[in-house]
Amino acid sequence: MGKILDGRKLANQLNLKLKNEILGVIKRTKIKPKLATILVGEDPASKIYVNIKHKTCTQVGIDSSQVNLSGDINKTELFNEIEKLNQDATIHGILLQLPLPLKIRDFTPQFLEKISPIKDVDGFHPINRGKLFDYNEELAPCTPKGIIALLEHYNVEIKGKDVTIINRSNLVGKPLIFMLLKRNATPTICHTSTKDLDRCIKQADILVVAVSRPNFITKEKIKEGVIIIDVGTNRVEGKLCGDVDFEDVLEKVSMITPVPGGVGPMTVSYLLRNTFNAFKKQININ
Numbered sequence: 001m002g003k004i005l006d007g008r009k010l011a012n013q014l015n016l017k018l019k020n021e022i023l024g025v026i027k028r029t030k031i032k033p034k035l036a037t038i039l040v041g042e043d044p045a046s047k048i049y050v051n052i053k054h055k056t057c058t059q060v061g062i063d064s065s066q067v068n069l070s071g072d073i074n075k076t077e078l079f080n081e082i083e084k085l086n087q088d089a090t091i092h093g094i095l096l097q098l099p100l101p102l103k104i105r106d107f108t109p110q111f112l113e114k115i116s117p118i119k120d121v122d123g124f125h126p127i128n129r130g131k132l133f134d135y136n137e138e139l140a141p142c143t144p145k146g147i148i149a150l151l152e153h154y155n156v157e158i159k160g161k162d163v164t165i166i167n168r169s170n171l172v173g174k175p176l177i178f179m180l181l182k183r184n185a186t187p188t189i190c191h192t193s194t195k196d197l198d199r200c201i202k203q204a205d206i207l208v209v210a211v212s213r214p215n216f217i218t219k220e221k222i223k224e225g226v227i228i229i230d231v232g233t234n235r236v237e238g239k240l241c242g243d244v245d246f247e248d249v250l251e252k253v254s255m256i257t258p259v260p261g262g263v264g265p266m267t268v269s270y271l272l273r274n275t276f277n278a279f280k281k282q283i284n285i286n
């Protein structure tokens with residue numbers, strides 16, 4: 001029976017530790033960290049995610065504000081909103097919730113580049129992406145950071161492991177490659193044009209899946225003893241589930257993340273950690 005990698009439990013522990021660190025700094029400096037989120041349009045899932053981020057900010061002592069913008073906004077208006085937050089010294093972190101509405105989606109890279117790199121708590125600015133290339137994870141994307149933290153917490157040896165990642169996005173797959181290389185793993189990225197996906201899945205010591213397809217991974221596909229990180233967030237009949245048939249694979253894996261309660265809470269925890277890192281840098285403390 002596989003061991004459950006309990007992301008919710010670890011995230012709660014990390015958030016508590018962070019809360020104490022934040023309290024200490026507020027006591028010393030009388031300054032409170034603050035995160036601003038920008039939500040464009042009415043995507044229901046994005047609204048839920050942003051609300052969770054604000055709620056967790058409150059729990060650890062980070063102030064937060066939300067900028068809600070109409071889905072009809074044009075490019076210049078969004079640039080101006082970002083610039084206002086860049087100029088506001090009381091804001092230490094800026095998060096532009098993705099995906100953006102179709103009308104302006106093509107400009108996503110320009111919007112992300114507009115966010116001040118020192119306030120870029122998502123780690124999506126080209127400067128922070130470049131730093132990750134040099135294995136600097138100070139402001140690196142939160143989901144891969146959360147995945148690595150979860151593996152390390154459960155003493156999973158990453159060095160030398162064959163890690164298959166089925167996802168090539170800027171949010172998960174691409175940044176995760178650098179974090180794995182830093183730790184001397186052998187990562188393989190799979191995508192829609194991968195010739196022999198089944199072979200890549202079967203060879204994995206650690207399998208990271210983010211394909212947005214419920215039950216995509218079943219026991220026939222995996223190697224005995226594999227560690228599975230399920231990054232899927234699908235809704236089936238109103239219930240959240242991942243990309244892995246959890247019950248089916250449980251006997252065959254050595255470890256697995258549940259959905260919900262696996263990677264999701266870890267992502268939020270690292271958003272808060274990044275916000276605190278950005279805050280400390282901006283007010284010049286360690």
Ligand code: GUN
Nearest residue numbers: 095096097098099122142
């Ligand atoms: N949409 C889904 N995940 C994320 C994330 O980590 N950051 C942002 N900004 N948008 C997202």
